[in-house]
Amino acid sequence: DVKVTQSSRYLVKRTGEKVFLECVQDMDHENMFWYRQDPGLGLRLIYFSYDVKMKEKGDIPEGYSVSREKKERFSLILESASTNQTSMYLCASRGQTIYGYTFGSGTRLTVV
Amino acid sequence: KNEVEQSPQNLTAQEGEFITINCSYSVGISALHWLQQHPGGGIVSLFMLSSGKKKHGRLIATINIQEKHSSLHITASHPRDSAVYICAVRWTTDSWGKLQFGAGTQVVVTP
Numbered sequence: 001d002v003k004v005t006q007s008s009r010y011l012v013k014r015t016g017e018k019v020f021l022e023c024v025q026d027m028d029h030e031n032m033f034w035y036r037q038d039p040g041l042g043l044r045l046i047y048f049s050y051d052v053k054m055k056e057k058g059d060i061p062e063g064y065s066v067s068r069e070k071k072e073r074f075s076l077i078l079e080s081a082s083t084n085q086t087s088m089y090l091c092a093s094r095g096q097t098i099y100g101y102t103f104g105s106g107t108r109l110t111v112v
Numbered sequence: 113k114n115e116v117e118q119s120p121q122n123l124t125a126q127e128g129e130f131i132t133i134n135c136s137y138s139v140g141i142s143a144l145h146w147l148q149q150h151p152g153g154g155i156v157s158l159f160m161l162s163s164g165k166k167k168h169g170r171l172i173a174t175i176n177i178q179e180k181h182s183s184l185h186i187t188a189s190h191p192r193d194s195a196v197y198i199c200a201v202r203w204t205t206d207s208w209g210k211l212q213f214g215a216g217t218q219v220v221v222t223p
Binding site: 037102103 | 143145147152153154155156157160198200208209210211213214215216
């Protein structure tokens with residue numbers, strides 16, 4: 001089975017901290033995505049990557065950056081965490097499976 | 113702006129009942145996905161559709177491309193079906209495989 005692993009399920013950080021959310025997939029997928037999920041708003045795309053070192057902004061990139069130095073790993077970076085970045089963060093990868101996409105278990109980030 | 117709308121937002125059913133969740137979208141798509149999210153957050157892909165109908169166990173997904181509408185049916189519902197069900201589409205204009213999501217339907221199945 002394809003696995004997408006997010007390093008933390010729950011994270012609490014202080015305002016102003018630099019935060020790294022890690023995502024690793026084991027199926028050599030080219031496309032990887034970071035979403036955030038908020039009540040009433042659904043999932044919204046922050047950034048995506050279509051190859052190593054290649055990235056594109058999604059719908060809500062402000063306050064975030066990403067890194068993809070290796071094909072299997074896609075990191076989301078909150079440069080200076082703020083309370084409005086408290087959310088559930090989900091990573092996904094896309095490949096040639098029957099479902100197309102595999103999602104990670106999510107990281108619930110609280111910024112205090 | 114391209115949109116994906118789901119209905120209902122919330123649904124409560126008794127065990128054994130037939131459940132239908134609807135998804136409508138505004139313009140052409142290359143694929144539509146139905147996803148399931150249990151409390152705790154992880155999302156599981158249920159179906160990927162571009163036409164017709166698919167069935168997996170007690171779950172059935174249908175899509176009508178002309179009417180821009182899809183339905184997810186759960187037959188003989190069970191309390192373990194309680195979850196949020198999410199519709200997501202990939203627009204035909206998208207080159208990267210990005211998805212746009214509906215807001216989700218919270219389903220509660222009581223014993």
